[in-house]
Amino acid sequence: MALLNSGDRVTDTLVIDRLLGEGAFAEVHRVRHAYLGLQAMKLFKKVASLEETHQMLGEARLLSTLGHANIVRLFDANTVQTPEGLRGFFTMEYVPGGSLESLMAAYPHGVPTDIAVEVMGQIAGGLAVAHEQDPPIVHRDVTLANVLVGYDGSVMRVRVSDFGLAKRADPFTHMASARGTLVFMAPEVVTNGGYSCASDVWSVGTIAYLLLTGHFPYDDGAGPFASYSFARFNRPLLAPSRYNDEVDPRLDEIVMATLERDPRNRPANAGVLAAALRERREPAARPPDEHARRLAAEALRLYRVPGQLSRATELMEEAIALWPSLREQHLPRLRLWRRGVVM
Structure with a gap:
């Protein structure tokens, strides 16, 4: 009751x-x-x-x-x-659309590839904010149930929720103790090696693989819980394109990188993953530094315009991800903007 x-x-x-x-x-x-x-x-x-x-x-x-x-x-x-x-x-x-479990149920024949990629990018964008804290905040339980899907008009907006297991990493090792949901755990977490930003990236990759293929990565076909052991990671991982011919080579590469068994070979954090997805979607015609400077300048113009702080924050985040050299100059300001503070 x-x-x-x-x-x-x-x-x-x-x-x-x-x-x-x-x-x-x-x-x-x-x-x-x-x-x-x-x-x-x-x-x-x-x-x-x-x-x-x-x-x-x-x-x-x-x-x-x-x-x-x-x-x-x-x-x-x-x-x-x-x-x-x-x-x-x-x-x-309150997000009335429900979780990613509801999204998958709405597409019994498979989630469209463009929607799956959009979900992956938005999850990475949200987690990037946690990962860039000092020390980083690791979520430790990124699952279908903990990602909510809503809509702003006709535009989908994903929210990462349930930070109940989230924890600030050790300031020296950037690791946190292992918790979370087994089927979304990275290999190093399963063996009690601790949780890092790269472990969250694995969980995002697991979600992306499942949305794109309808299968859990490294699954033997008997179901992810039927034979869940570390030995399953010794099987070769099939690229998502083997199940879904709409997956292009660059998307294959990005998703497979998130599911590297050695965390050192994965994107180091969600910010790196988000930048890779943006680059795949919108290859910059200008050199990264020039494009990043233009984005930062536009953000600085917009943040004082009433109602535009959210857009300015998004542009500055993109600028820093594209050209990390801007981080030292603009990150303190960006943290204030995220809290709605304009100075």
Whole structure:
């Protein structure tokens, strides 16, 4: 039985609409805000103390540092009295389209290649913001269920959600402990080698491979859970184009790189992956430095224009990814823009 039910009041402005789902640690409700409309609320189920509640709200603290169009937005964090006692919660944007599981169900004969590539690029774009933190934030549980798909008008917008397992990496090794969902885990995670940005990249590659081919990578045909062991990674990996003739050689190359068994041979982080996907889509006619400077200049022009901060942020992110030499000059400003701060 849910801790809170339809009609229960959470705060003066927030009322439970309906239960969306639940897991071992939390319930997710759709809630109605008196002024802001529908939101999603994550309510923690099992806590023993107020201190533990504050620890669980660490996910909200992480989310509050990551402002990006492809990361679910955080609105509020607090505690609420339930029949089982005080419980922590936070509210975030409600995405009515559901997760990538729903997207796959909508295409029983296979997700169109252009949609699969767009999903991959947007996931990478969102994770890139986490990976560029100092030290990096690794998600550790990038799965179909934790990627939400919504639409701005007719344009698809993907949001990475559920940062409940996310963790700041060790500042020296840039590694975090192994957690997550087995079938999306990189080989080094399966063997308890720790989690890195490259391990998140593997998870993105697993999603992309599944969307493009309908198969999990390194699957023997018996299903990913039927024979899941490290030995499965010793099988040769078939390129996505072997299943899907719409996959071009460059896309084959990018996806296969994300699924290299040695993390040193993968894109080092999601920013590198996002840049490779952009390059495939829009090969720059100008030299990278010139094109990047033009993008940065346009971002600097737009950020003071009312309503254009989001677009300016996107352009600056693209400029830095295209030409990393701009990072030192513009990254502090970009971090402020992501939080909606204009200086």
